[in-house]
Amino acid sequence: MEFKTEAIVLKAVDYKENDRLLTLFTPSRGKLLATIRGVRKPKAKLNFAAQPFCFSEYVLAERAERYTIVNAYLYDGFFPLRADIGRYYAACTLLEICDALLVEDNGNEGFFVAAAEGLKALAHGEGNEADALLSFALAALRESGYMLDLDGCGVCGGEIGNGAYFDFGAGCFTCAECASGVRASESTYQTLRKAAGLTFEEGKLEGGRKRALRLINAYLAEKTERDYPCFGEFIRLFSEP
Ligand SMILES: [Zn+2]
Structure with missing residues (x-):
């Protein structure tokens, strides 16, 4: 199931070979952990969305209570x-x-x-x-x-x-x-x-x-x-x- 939410990235840690694990602050679900794939490759499209402070609209896929970011639209990177x-x-x-x-x-x-x-x-x-x-x-x-x-x-x-x-x-x-x-x-x-x-x-x-x-x-x-x-x-x- 996919859903959209505004979120601010509180923490971003490297995960597996090219991924990052983000701690997101969302208005309706509080804090949640989400994986963002491939963002450590050069020219990764969603690199901007995997940095602390980033305030974006995120599209998340939820499966077995695990979240993966599938898209993001930047509001402000501060x-x-x-x-x-x-x-x-x-x-x-x-x-x-x-x-x-x-x-x-x-x-x-x-x-x-x-x-x-x-x-x-x-x-x-x-x-x-x-x-x-x-x-x-x-x-x-x-x-x-x-x-x-x-x-x-x-x-x-x-x-x-x-x-x-x-x-x-x-x-x-x-x-x-x-x-x-x-x-x-x-x-x-x-x-x-x-x-x-x-x-x-x-x-x-x-x-x-x-x-x-x-x-x-x-x-x-x-x-x-x-x-x-x-x-x-x-x-x-x-x-x-
Ligand atoms: Zn007093």
């Missing part, structure tokens, strides 16, 4: 990512987060849209790469049931100011009086509010991007019990403009 190492690592981190949070055979349209928009912003947008990655990560966490509460103190509802804390278990910030969790700065809180599309205090963002990236990396690692090597490398490379 090629400008290859020209900027910071944006490249941010995009690799985006794919790493998708791979970690997605479940096989479990579609999530909102998560898929966030990933496609995130790659678009990183490859073609003018904005800061950390902001684009943070916005995506917050959406991915929300769509996966690990939503961060960025609406004041998670215990008393009060303002988050100096001497704030972040509670990893509850996924929320707490004020200096409630003091639940680990120390976190006000700039992290304001930067994350900005990334989530909420109101924020412009004067309190300084130094917040790197701290917010570290916090999201740690939060993901705790929730999913795995490492994020691309995320670590992106944070190491990132410097505040």
Whole structure:
């Protein structure tokens, strides 16, 4: 049986003599593995469709619960990512987060849209790469049931100011009086509010991007019990403009 689906390539590994095994992110079936044949031969027609980041419409044949790609129509290969190492690592981190949070055979349209928009912003947008990655990560966490509460103190509802804390278990910030969790700065809180599309205090963002990236990396690692090597490398490379 054949079917069509939009998909983003999360991973591509060489397989057999000329094939590749792709991990695809699809809106309706979540993550799935698919073989694409002959793409390592020179002049292979579907070579473009067997690279990480590739966003295409794929035609898949399904047989005995195994998928083979029979055709592909490119929407966007996000090629400008290859020209900027910071944006490249941010995009690799985006794919790493998708791979970690997605479940096989479990579609999530909102998560898929966030990933496609995130790659678009990183490859073609003018904005800061950390902001684009943070916005995506917050959406991915929300769509996966690990939503961060960025609406004041998670215990008393009060303002988050100096001497704030972040509670990893509850996924929320707490004020200096409630003091639940680990120390976190006000700039992290304001930067994350900005990334989530909420109101924020412009004067309190300084130094917040790197701290917010570290916090999201740690939060993901705790929730999913795995490492994020691309995320670590992106944070190491990132410097505040
Ligand atoms: Zn409080």
